[in-house]
Amino acid sequence: MIYHWQKQDKHPQKLVNFLSQQGFSKTQLKQLKFHQGQLYVNHHRRYFGYQLHYGDEVVVLLPQEEGSDKIAAIAGPLAILYEDDNYLLVNKPAGLASLPVMNITSATLANYVKYYLQISKASNDAIHLVSRLDRDTSGVITFAKNAYAHSLLAAEFRTPDVVKEYDAIVQGNFTSRELTGQICAPIGVNAHNHNLRCVSPIGKYALTKYQVIQQYADFAWVRVNLITGRTHQIRVHFAHIGHPLLGDQAYGGSMQLIQRQALHCRQFSFFNRISNQQLSVKADLPNDLQKLLQNRK
Structure with missing residues (x-):
């Protein structure tokens, strides 16, 4: 580059x-x-x-970057939302991991992206994942195409220039006073299961803002603005206030209506310092969440 x-x-x-x-x-x-x-x-x-x-x-x-041998290039579906010489934003489906993990050999989004970079003759095929999503969370996910572009965007995560907005479907009913609010509660590692998180007095500062889009009989469709980016933050925070995400069994959510946590990253916005412009990318609500909302009207 x-x-x-x-x-x-x-x-x-x-x-x-x-x-x-x-x-x-x-x-x-x-x-x-x-x-x-x-x-x-x-x-x-x-x-x-x-x-x-x-x-x-x-x-x-820039010097040539070498892609990691730990991430194989595998052909697979890739729903590209935006691409330029520095960034690639993709709509990740639920059920697909962002990155490979130890002892699991199934393909991940990173494998598909590496294959795409190779066939599109990008400057390199190194994987720079800027914002990760859980396996069962869908929506906008961001890759940088080199270490310089990655570092510029990573630095922005500590500023208001980055906006991460999610749609969540959570259990229970909100009162008229709770239709707009924020959850400020520190998050730390769960002492009983290190793969999970919990609200803890010794955890890291975490802030989530939300607005109820529509209240249904037994759950609510909520628009969430992630101010900080702790692991499982939305899932932990809504469980903490008594509104776990539907399908999120790990944090107390019911599995009756959907078999994955009802969470979707709908919009990712940031200031592209390289092109000197604000960039905002959206991903439509996936079919499973749309059907869930339509069937309960």
């Missing part, structure tokens, strides 16, 4: 400091220096100590 900038301020500056301002981490700077990355200023090869001046044109050629 090739990136280019023009120095806009009039203060002289070392090239390495300029690149740090553009979002290159210390690790990526080392990759540029020691793994055949190339730096040019005004069409001349330069090095980190070079002094930049106003109007200088800077070009960076």
Whole structure:
């Protein structure tokens, strides 16, 4: 990949400091220096100590990345919602894991993405998963196409520029005072099962905002804005307030109406620093959740 900038301020500056301002981490700077990355200023090869001046044109050629042998390229269905030279956003179906895990050989979304990157002749086939979804959660999931694009977006997760919005179907009834609210409760590892999480006084800060879209007789359709991104956060928080997700047996949800947690990432928005524009991608509610809502009207 090739990136280019023009120095806009009039203060002289070392090239390495300029690149740090553009979002290159210390690790990526080392990759540029020691793994055949190339730096040019005004069409001349330069090095980190070079002094930049106003109007200088800077070009960076990223070193080639090698994909992990632990993720095989496997052909499979891929519902692409958005793609450019740096990012690939996909609509993940429920029942498909995001990444391979130890001792499980079934294909995952990452396997399909690696195959797609290879046949589309992308600059590399390395997998950079920016936002993971649980196996049984559907919706928007984001891959970066190189380590630089990954680090830029990962840094945004601590800012309001990233919006993660979900649709959840939860048990029970909300009162008129509860139709809009927030759940602020720390989340930690469940001492009895390390694969699960729980609200814990020694857990990490977690904040979830929600709005009830429609109340049904025995459950509610809720729009959720994930402010922090703790593991199983939505599932844990709604179970904590007495409204576990339908189908989420691990956290007390009923399995009578649906056999997977009724959770869907409907929208992912972020500021693309590379193209300098706000990007918002949506995924329609999947058929199983649509049928669940329609059948209960």
